[in-house]
Amino acid sequence: xxxxxxxxxxxxxxxxxxxxxxxxxxxxxxxxxxxxxxxxxxxxxxxxxxxxxxxxxxxxxxxxxxxxxxxxxxxxxxxxxxxxxxxxxxxxxxxxxxxxxxxxxxx
Amino acid sequence: xxxxxxxxxxxxxxxxxxxxxxxxxxxxxxxxxxxxxxxxxxxxxxxxxxxxxxxxxxxxxxxxxxxxxxxxxxxxxxxxxxxxxxxxxxxxxxxxxxxxxxxxxxx
DNA sequence: ATTTATAATCGTAATATTGCAATATAAAGA
DNA sequence: TCTTTATATTGCAATATTACGATTATAAAT
Numbered sequence: 001x002x003x004x005x006x007x008x009x010x011x012x013x014x015x016x017x018x019x020x021x022x023x024x025x026x027x028x029x030x031x032x033x034x035x036x037x038x039x040x041x042x043x044x045x046x047x048x049x050x051x052x053x054x055x056x057x058x059x060x061x062x063x064x065x066x067x068x069x070x071x072x073x074x075x076x077x078x079x080x081x082x083x084x085x086x087x088x089x090x091x092x093x094x095x096x097x098x099x100x101x102x103x104x105x106x107x
Numbered sequence: 108x109x110x111x112x113x114x115x116x117x118x119x120x121x122x123x124x125x126x127x128x129x130x131x132x133x134x135x136x137x138x139x140x141x142x143x144x145x146x147x148x149x150x151x152x153x154x155x156x157x158x159x160x161x162x163x164x165x166x167x168x169x170x171x172x173x174x175x176x177x178x179x180x181x182x183x184x185x186x187x188x189x190x191x192x193x194x195x196x197x198x199x200x201x202x203x204x205x206x207x208x209x210x211x212x213x214x
Numbered sequence: 215a216t217t218t219a220t221a222a223t224c225g226t227a228a229t230a231t232t233g234c235a236a237t238a239t240a241a242a243g244a
Numbered sequence: 245t246c247t248t249t250a251t252a253t254t255g256c257a258a259t260a261t262t263a264c265g266a267t268t269a270t271a272a273a274t
Contacts, residue, residue, distance in 0.1 A: 002259025021131030109229030
């Protein structure tokens with residue numbers, strides 16, 4: 001297999017899991033942190049900063065874009081990435097809702 | 108490959124990513140939610156509730172235990188799972204720190 | 215026009231993950 | 245003891261992910 005049985009879960013559970021999954025790689029954590037540290041745009045600085053091949057960074061950026069956490073704007077021959085603050089804040093709220101709702105006891 | 112290059116990231120980044128990764132599967136989201144909904148213990152109810160094979164559920168439980176989010180106590184022939192509230196709260200704080208610290212601008 | 219810089223995409227190898235059947239283990243009850 | 249119940253573990257097949265070199269596409273600079 002290797003395939004998640006998404007059909008048996010709710011849309012909300014799947015979406016939550018996908019967001020967690022995208023955040024679940026240190027390169028993507030590092031990318032988000034670096035993008036946010038630079039008040040200006042970064043582009044291929046990430047390749048130097050992080051130390052993964054350009055193709056690999058590009059792939060990770062794609063995943064972060066896929067759930068809307070990063071915006072990418074063309075700026076001449078460069079790509080200018082920044083954090084989508086609206087989505088970022090929304091996701092943070094959703095995660096907190098999950099954590100708060102799930103806080104409960106057992107046994 | 109398929110192997111994450113963990114060496115090139117900080118311990119904090121790796122740990123954060125691992126936590127996100129463990130949460131990044133709908134079955135594990137569902138398990139946490141179900142465990143918390145039951146004020147009492149659950150055990151193999153999860154297999155019925157979620158609809159994955161017993162071996163699969165057991166594997167997911169193992170991963171949740173591995174980062175300390177779930178406690179498992181033997182209770183006769185049963186296993187009694189509950190959420191480790193201390194760890195749960197700690198993780199929530201860490202994730203919020205990550206989200207808040209990373210909130211910033213670009214371009 | 216040609217070269218250079220930047221970044222996406224393709225193809226591929228190595229490894230990881232998901233899921234399950236089968237088996238093992240261990241306690242409870244007959 | 246023998247059977248049942250509950251859970252963990254093992255082994256395996258299918259698929260996904262990570263990473264990279266090579267290629268491609270585009271715009272800027274010469």
